[in-house]
Amino acid sequence: MSVKEKFNKEEESVNFIEEIIQKDLEQGRNDGRIHTRFPPEPNGYLHIGHAKAILLSYNIAKKYNGKFNLRFDDTNPETEDYKYVEAIKEDLRWLGIDWEDREFYASDYFEQLYQWAEELIRRGYAYVCELSPEEMAKLRGTPKQPGQSPYRDRPIEESLDLFRRMRAGEFPDNSMTLRAKIDMASPNMHMRDPVMYRIKHKTHFRQGDKWCIYPTYDWTHGQSDYIEGITHSLCTLEFEVHRPLYDWFIDRIKEIDTEKPKDYRPRQIEFARLNLNYTVMSKRKLLRLVQEGYVSGWDDPRMPTLAGLRRRGYTPEAIKLFIEKVGYAKRENIIDISLLEWAAREDLNKRAQRIMGVIDPLKVVITNYPDGMVEYMEAINNPEKPDAGTRKVPFSKVIYIERSDFMENPPKKFYRLAPGREVRLRYAYWIKCTDVIKDENGNIIEIHATYDPQTRGGHNPPDGRKVKATLHWVSAQHAIPVEVRLYDRLFLKPDPDDVPEGKDFTDSINPNSLVVKTAYVEPFVKDAKPGDKFQFERVGYFCVDPDSTDEKLVFNRTVTLKDEWSKIAKKQKK
RNA sequence: UGACCUGUGGUGUAAUGGUAGCACAGCGGACUCUGGAUCCGCUAGUCCAGGUUCGAAUCCUGGCAGGUCAGCCA
Numbered sequence: 001m002s003v004k005e006k007f008n009k010e011e012e013s014v015n016f017i018e019e020i021i022q023k024d025l026e027q028g029r030n031d032g033r034i035h036t037r038f039p040p041e042p043n044g045y046l047h048i049g050h051a052k053a054i055l056l057s058y059n060i061a062k063k064y065n066g067k068f069n070l071r072f073d074d075t076n077p078e079t080e081d082y083k084y085v086e087a088i089k090e091d092l093r094w095l096g097i098d099w100e101d102r103e104f105y106a107s108d109y110f111e112q113l114y115q116w117a118e119e120l121i122r123r124g125y126a127y128v129c130e131l132s133p134e135e136m137a138k139l140r141g142t143p144k145q146p147g148q149s150p151y152r153d154r155p156i157e158e159s160l161d162l163f164r165r166m167r168a169g170e171f172p173d174n175s176m177t178l179r180a181k182i183d184m185a186s187p188n189m190h191m192r193d194p195v196m197y198r199i200k201h202k203t204h205f206r207q208g209d210k211w212c213i214y215p216t217y218d219w220t221h222g223q224s225d226y227i228e229g230i231t232h233s234l235c236t237l238e239f240e241v242h243r244p245l246y247d248w249f250i251d252r253i254k255e256i257d258t259e260k261p262k263d264y265r266p267r268q269i270e271f272a273r274l275n276l277n278y279t280v281m282s283k284r285k286l287l288r289l290v291q292e293g294y295v296s297g298w299d300d301p302r303m304p305t306l307a308g309l310r311r312r313g314y315t316p317e318a319i320k321l322f323i324e325k326v327g328y329a330k331r332e333n334i335i336d337i338s339l340l341e342w343a344a345r346e347d348l349n350k351r352a353q354r355i356m357g358v359i360d361p362l363k364v365v366i367t368n369y370p371d372g373m374v375e376y377m378e379a380i381n382n383p384e385k386p387d388a389g390t391r392k393v394p395f396s397k398v399i400y401i402e403r404s405d406f407m408e409n410p411p412k413k414f415y416r417l418a419p420g421r422e423v424r425l426r427y428a429y430w431i432k433c434t435d436v437i438k439d440e441n442g443n444i445i446e447i448h449a450t451y452d453p454q455t456r457g458g459h460n461p462p463d464g465r466k467v468k469a470t471l472h473w474v475s476a477q478h479a480i481p482v483e484v485r486l487y488d489r490l491f492l493k494p495d496p497d498d499v500p501e502g503k504d505f506t507d508s509i510n511p512n513s514l515v516v517k518t519a520y521v522e523p524f525v526k527d528a529k530p531g532d533k534f535q536f537e538r539v540g541y542f543c544v545d546p547d548s549t550d551e552k553l554v555f556n557r558t559v560t561l562k563d564e565w566s567k568i569a570k571k572q573k574k
Numbered sequence: 575u576g577a578c579c580u581g582u583g584g585u586g587u588a589a590u591g592g593u594a595g596c597a598c599a600g601c602g603g604a605c606u607c608u609g610g611a612u613c614c615g616c617u618a619g620u621c622c623a624g625g626u627u628c629g630a631a632u633c634c635u636g637g638c639a640g641g642u643c644a645g646c647c648a
Contacts, residue, residue, distance in 0.1 A: 013588055041648050076647065133646055140644060143576035147644090177646055187577040189644045198646035217648045241578055241643050270579085272641095277585090283648090325597060327587045329580090332641055336585050339598050349611060356608095384611070415609070424607060458607050470607050538608045564609035 002026070007063060015328040017269050021060060021232060029263050034066025035231045038092075039073045039106075039221065042084035042205075044283040045298040045305045046091045048319065048340070049274040055323050056271070057234050058097050069228055070099035073106045075220045077204040087298070091306040095316050106224045107206050113215050113223060114167065117178060117196060119256050121159045126196060127152055128162040130176045140192050146185035147192045166199055169212045173199050180219075182248060190245045194218050222246035225266040226253060233266040236273040237330065243268050274326060275334045278489040279304045280496050280505055294509055295490070301545075301556045302490045302513050312487065313533055313543030313558030318347035337489060344559045348533060348541045350384050356393065356426065356472040357521035357536040357555075359484060361400035363476065364447045366431060369397040374475070377457060379427040393522050394478040395428045400520050402539075405471045406447060408436055413568050415468035417447070424470040426537065430455040472537045479520035482553040484542065486515040519555070528553060535561070 003025045008014060014022070025032055036057035040046065046054075061068035070092065074080050092099070120126040129151040131139060141147030163178055165171065178197035186192055196219040201212045225233050250265050275281060280289075281304060289295045289303070299307035309319065322343035326335055356379075376392035401417070410418040417423045422432040435448035454461045458470070490513045496505040525534065530546040540560040547554045 013590095015587090019590085039648095043648080073648070079647080131646095136646075137644080143644065145576095174646065179646095189577085192644085195646050200646085214646090216646070221648085237579070238642055239648095244578090272580085325586075327597095329587070331580050331586095333586060336599065339586075342598060345610090354608080380607095383608085413609095426607060460607085467607090469609075472608075535608085535610085538610070561608075561610050566609090568609085 016330070017056065017232075017234060017271060017328060018060065018063075020267075020269060021064065024231070024267070025064065030231045030261075033229075033231055034061060034064040035069070035229055036061045036066065036234060037069035037071050037225065037228065037230050038097075039071045039224070040088050041073050041076070041079075042081060042088060043076070043079040044084060044287060045087055045303075045307055047281055047283075047286065047303075047305045048276065048309065048322075049281050049304075051095065051306060051319050052274040052323050052326065052328075053234065053236065054092065054095065054097060055320060056328060057232075060232070060234075066231070067102065068097075068099055069102040069104055069230070070097075071104040071106060071224060071228065073217065073221060073224070074204070074206060075106055075215055075217055077200060077202040077207075077214065081205050087307065091310075094310060095306065095319065102228075104224075104228060105206060106220050107204060109220070109224055109227055110207065110211060110215065112227065113220060116223065116253060116256065117215075117219075118160065118163065120180070120196075120252055121156060121163060121178070123252075123255070124156060124181065125252055126159070126178055126180050127154050127156075128159045128166070128176055129179045129193075129195075133174055136177075136195075140189065141184070143187060143189065148184055149179070149193060152179070152181055152184070152193060163197075166197065166213050167211075169201070171199055173201055175199060178213075180245075180249070182245075188241055188244055190218070190242050191248070194245060218242060218245060219249065222249050222266065222268075223253060226250060226264075229264070230266045233268040235268060235270055237270045237332075238273075239268070240270045243270075270330070271328045272330055272332055274323075275332070276304060276337055276340065277334050277494040278337050278491050278496075280491070285505060288506070289490075292506070294506060301485070301487055311543070311545065312556055313348070313541055314344055315347055315351070315533075318343045321347060334495070341559045344541065345562070348535065348558065351382075352533045352535040352541055353381055353388065354379070354383070354535045354537050355522050355524055356474055357482075357484075357519050357525075357534075357539065357542075358400045358402050358472065358474050358479075359486075359517055359519045359536075359539060360403040361474075361520055362403040362406055362447060363445070364399050364401050364431070364449055364473070366397050366399070366429075366451050367434065367448050368450045371397060373397065374478075375456075377427045391524050393427060393524070394475045395425075396475045396477055398476040399425070399473045400476055400479065401425075401447075401471050401473050405469075406433070406444070408444065411569075411572055413572075414565070416471065416565075417449075417469070422452075422465070422467050424455070424458050424467045425473045426470050427458045428456075428473065429453070429458065430461065430465075430467060470538075472539070474520045474522050476520075478523050480523055480526055480553070481518050482521055482525070482555055484517050484519040484555045484557060485545065486517060486557045488513050488515075525553065533558070 003022045038054045058068050177195045179193045182191045184192050197213045299311050301312035375395045378390045379393045381388035406417045424430050429451040431449040431451045433449050437446035439445050491508045492510045493508040496508045528544045530544050532544045534542050541558040542555040545554040545556050
């Protein structure tokens with residue numbers, strides 16, 4: 001059986017990366033071993049774009065019976081911290097990623113990297129350069145003009161001596177670097193003698209003050225993959241131009257490390273990163289949103305971070321569904337946020353407990369219903385999941401309905417409550433609006449209605465009458481007030497970065513991306529715990545926020561339900 | 575501008591020389607105790623120009639458009 005037949009179910013097509021992997025497998029590369037990795041830098045939180053990268057590498061390892069490593073690329077002590085390591089691990093676990101015992105740190109390879117660097121110097125492949133950062137930038141040249149360094153022909157022994165003294169701490173920050181000696185005329189700027197080591201007298205969060213020289217990412221990344229036996233290094237497009245450099249480094253290492261088989265080396269394959277409209281995805285910008293207080297933190301439910309999405313009410317399954325629909329290719333893309341929202345609804349529809357909750361209450365008095373009477377109506381917990389059973393919802397003379405479910409002068413196609421009109425109260429009774437009570441300013445403050453005892457449970461009456469709408473409701477005396485946080489997209493523009501001169505992405509922040517209200521919900525939710533998910537029927541999906549206390553529950557709106565009427569209303573406005 | 579990469583409905587993504595398919599969005603309908611869900615249908619696409627071929631989204635040439643790179647960030 002061919003590799004293709006073994007792994008592809010009939011008719012199923014695989015992305016271009018798996019195609020390459022299947023070819024490698026067919027050719028027996030690396031003895032059929034598949035080993036991938038996810039290499040985050042611990043300087044920020046993971047976002048939905050990272051989920052795309054993680055799931056690719058993780059799923060490939062799983063599908064092809066390979067291994068998956070988690071490796072922190074912690075080569076820059078200035079921005080990295082344990083708090084990010086912990087946050088990243090928590091998000092990965094939540095996503096269902098299992099790296100077993102393979103949690104690695106590039107900083108653990110610093111000594112090996114250093115030894116290789118010395119060997120590169122001895123072989124004439126690297127030299128110590130004393131250009132300042134500004135001078136180096138200037139002397140790098142332009143894509144058309146070759147660059148230069150006055151130090152590239154420095155004697156090997158001199159470089160070796162200086163490099164050792166760099167490590168020993170004899171020189172100040174930025175005074176010199178170790179550079180690979182490659183090609184100062186290369187049209188690929190990354191080949192113009194890239195920096196391998198820089199001097200930073202900074203404490204590293206794991207290495208402490210052991211080092212004052214730190215390897216650059218370019219010198220560290222590929223070699224770390226090599227050390228770990230990674231067979232396929234999957235990364236985003238911007239590293240495409242780095243690949244020749246990584247291959248060059250590996251070629252040099254292969255000259256030193258001759259024990260390993262010839263094909264033992266990582267193959268880098270690049271794919272397009274995920275972009276979502278109406279949000280920003282760069283760590284730098286997300287950090288600014290946090291630091292400048294536009295959001296409450298990395299886990300603010302409006303953030304595209306995994307922590308934010310989790311708090312918003314997304315499940316790992318919804319994230320995976322979304323990523324699966326997005327797919328992997330090399331062309332730049334901007335995914336419509338509606339696909340993410342679709343994934344949330346698709347997933348939550350199947351799992352969410354239904355309840356009734358009124359966000360914007362309008363009091364309804366059922367005038368012919370006995371004072372003081374309470375009935376407990378049976379309601380279905382989840383129509384998509386019959387095993388979920390039913391619950392009892394209290395009903396009484398005074399209830400709240402959604403203000404938007406009543407109109408005094410209903411336009412065409414408005415099916416809900418209006419003067420003289422009859423509607424169904426879900427699981428309860430049919431009611432007919434008899435009076436509209438207003439305050440002195442003409443605002444509607446109360447509705448009077450009568451109910452039909454024959455419709456108990458919400459069932460159709462024997463006379464064959466029909467209603468066009470079913471409303472959600474809560475019994476006023478039984479309802480629990482809760483805080484609801486209604487979220488909308490964080491930015492008003494599809495591309496927040498598309499701004500005129502002098503402006504930046506924060507200018508298009510949506511001032512109404514968070515609206516806080518008090519809602520009234522049925523007593524069923526009273527013991528809900530943070531993370532519990534509900535569908536408020538006819539309204540949307542909500543998730544209990546960790547800010548909840550014994551006194552007050554807080555709900556985050558994950559996403560609204562699809563709303564036919566709002567579409568019609570919008571069209572009627574035009 | 576130099577190198578590298580990429581161009582398929584509005585947005586994503588398949589088709590690997592042989593009927594351009596799927597999903598999201600949009601539009602219409604059926605059904606419904608959620609205007610939810612479900613079901614059915616419709617609109618809409620191969621960047622352009624040549625060439626190879628019986629046949630090109632696919633191969634070749636030349637354009638055009640977009641992206642990436644010129645940190646001692648990753």
